[in-house]
Amino acid sequence: MKRALLIAGGTVGGLGAVLAITPPQLGPTSAINIAGAPIAGADTTASASASSSSATSAATTKATAAATKSSKPVATKSASATKTPASGNSAASNSANPTAAATSAQAAPAAINGTFTGPSVNVNYGNVQVKITVVNGRITDAVAVKAPTGKNDRYTNMAVPILKAQTLKAQSANIQGASGASYTSYGWFTSLQGAIALAGL
């Protein structure tokens, strides 16, 4: 009888513990994708979050607690605006840098600006921490401020590069040279050079 009580108590307690912890499935880079990369595929993001999903649950839970209130509306807003896959509705927004979320909470959720540093995430063989720069809701830069070193470099760093999507548009600039796929003929080459000169590039 005593044993049955213990088992029942243990089950209830375990269930409570499971419910209390938000699944730590998405890391800081997922939040990055939501914020400003509308087209770039989730490919690198996927690999990034895969490695960061092993983040210690303590860290993730802490981030959840700090960020749930403030960061949610911002992230949801940009997610719908940029038609990003709905993968990051709750957990992803939670893992955004708590301090960044706190500051953007007061501002209107329309334009997102500033630098955002994600939490340092333990990936078993070291820590990864990514800082992004956002201008008007678009990522203009993403760098790893912390990355594991040593023999695992090659593999851990593979999670670090972030695709930055952009709309293709003509640029007007003074250039000294052009890089394109191989030209086959002198005629094409001189024609291009002439056209560039005509265009005033």
Next chain:
Amino acid sequence: MNQLRRQFPVWGTIVDVDCFSQSVGGAQLDRAMESVIEFCENVDRDFSTYKDESWVTRLRQGKVAIVDCPDDVRVVWELCATAKDLSDGAFDPWAVDGGFDPSGLVKGWAADKCADLLVAAGVGHVQVNAAGDLALRGGWFDSVTGVVKPWSIGVVNPDERTEIVKVFDITDGAIATSGTYERGAHIHDPLNGLIAIGAKSATVVGPEGWLCDAMATAVMVGGQDSAQWFGQPELQGYQVFAVNRHEQTAWSI
């Protein structure tokens, strides 16, 4: 400041060399340029897959082994192996019909060598444009302002070749663009033999020309999945700019 610009046909295309030097001029500068042209002709002689007697052709035909080849051919062979490894096999000169074909790497490698020849001759500011694979050294001299500036190199819009869609400022380094738009669909996915569909055009910027050239070809195959390769330590300092095939969009790292 002395300036010399020469364009000469080689490798079935055009190489454009533009250089400035404070100390080297006149006949000395001409001689340096001649040595560059000679080097390019030697590269053609050794590496062309269109010449029956080139080392690469004889390698392909099994008439010689790589150990019998001259230094430059062996070096390029090794660089090809490195690039294949760094791109998870998306760049694979050994998977080409007819055997080993280093064409996807040689131009970038040779552009670097040309630029270094000029630098060794005392020329401080060099641009070598080997049909889209560029090697840059020391920036360029703007005679209007009298200031040395980074070379501003535009990436051509694959849909509208008179347009520039991206500009990279490079003082020292290399830039290479690969695409299907100019020579037709000449890049194949070595894993399945099909035409590469990863991107419409791919540009890689970084310190070494051979690696830019090879990785640009690899990104044409790998598309956005290629991003992961650029996290490897060997590719630190390399940037990617790729134009997507269908949307009017691009991505970069």
